[in-house]
Amino acid sequence: MIDLAYWLPVVWAVILIAAISIYVVLDGFDLGIGMLFAVEHDSGRRDVMMNTxxxxxxxxxxxxxxxxxxxxGVFPGAYATLLPAFYLPIVLMLLALIFRGVAFEFRVMTKGAKQERLWTMGFMVGSGIGAFCQGAILGGVIQGVKVTEGAFAGGPLDWLTPFSILCGFAVMCGYALLGATWLVWRTTGQLEDSCRHWARRLAFGLIVCIVAVSIWTPLLHAPYLRRWTEWPNLLFVAPVPVLVAVxxxxxxxxxxKGHSKGPFLCALGWFFLCLSGFGISIWPYAVPPALTLWDVSSPPSSQMFQLVGTAILLPIILTYTIYSYRVFRGKVTEADGYH
Incomplete structure (x- = not known):
């Protein structure tokens, strides 16, 4: 007989990891495009970047x-523990994303007016802060949260460490690389050429960050180090750094060589491998290094009820997402507009 109390949290962990991965892929490149405004100053080419x-x-x-x-709903113990640990970066991230969304729309509405520059700056700064906060939160989770009797027992700035700052800049660099390779795929002419140049520099910066984080992470906690260095674990984790290099x-x-789609797919592969590496390090902890998935999960009956609803809604969301990207595929030029 299937042990639902054991397997349901595992199923939900896979769903959560999938949702985070898809978010990183989809929202990562448009946050990256916002940050790339810092190196592209031509208003017409900025319009093309936004139109993609x-x-x-x-x-x-x-x-x-x-x-x-x-x-x-499924891991309330983790939610109740992690939220107070990361109040500041979460609130800052949400404010940045909200302001970025407003700036996106108002930049179009104020095209040619004095306010356009303000909203352009808002789109760029909101993208950068949002990306940094996401990386800092990820780094804070990986480095661990102080927990006493299942509750957060640390301070409001425990998350702000050299490791979390490194992760914040790594995510900024990675998102910018996704944005640059996306524009290589979706644009033409001088903008595409510039994006190829930016992408090469960003790829170098990201690989440096990946190496730094990969060396630092196993040193944070003994279980992380054992996961990456002991046999037979080494047999399963060794392909990750090899695939990163490939x-x-x-x-x-x-x-x-002038490929359009390939660089973007390779950049996505880097992100999936990095997320896989983080998953290998912290599994099965939901709140490292103290609480596992089973420690923080809701009752099996609640998980099963939510699983039924998710099984209905998830295919709808996936279908809509795939359809929208398929409809608006192809290269974008200055002749195309957003209304």
Missing amino acids: IAPVWDGNETWMVLGGAVMY LGGFLVAGLR
Whole structure:
């Protein structure tokens, strides 16, 4: 007989990881495009950059909402512990994303007016702060949270450490790389050429961050180190750094040879491998290094009820997302507009 109390949290963990991964992929490149405004100063080319994401960007954050709902409904113990640990970066991230969304719309409405520059700056700064906070939160979770009797027992700035700051800048660099390779795929002419140049530099920066985080993470806690160095674990985790190096070679080669879609797919592969590496390190902890998935999960009956609803809604969300990206596929030029 299936032990639901054991397997349901595992199923929900897979759903949560999938939601986070899809969010990182979809919202990552449009946050990256916002940050790339810092190196692209031509108003017309900035318009093209925004037009590549205009039809789909506001649906990308659906996956963040799904992830938050899963945490609240299925892993309430983790939600109650992690939320007070990361109040400041979460609130800052949400404010940045809200202001970024407002700036996105108002920049179009004030085109040619004095306020356009203000909203352009808002879109750029909101994207950068949102990306940094996401990385800092991830780093804070990986480095661990102080827990006493199942409740957060630390201070409001415990998350702000050199490791979390490194993770924040790594995510900023990674999102910018996703944005640059997305624009290589979706734009033409001078903008595409510039994006190839930016992507090569960002790829170098990201690989440096990946190496730094990969060396630092196992040193944070003994279980992390054992997961990456002991036999037979080593047999299963060794392919991850090898694949990172292989994809890096393909990414650089694709940029040099003029490939359009390949560099973006390689950048996505890097993100999936990084997320896999983090998952390998912290599994099965929901709140490292103290609380496991089973310690923080809701009753099996509650999980099963929510699983039925998710089984209905998830295919609808996936269908809508795939359809919207398919409809608005293809290269975008200055002749195309967003209204």
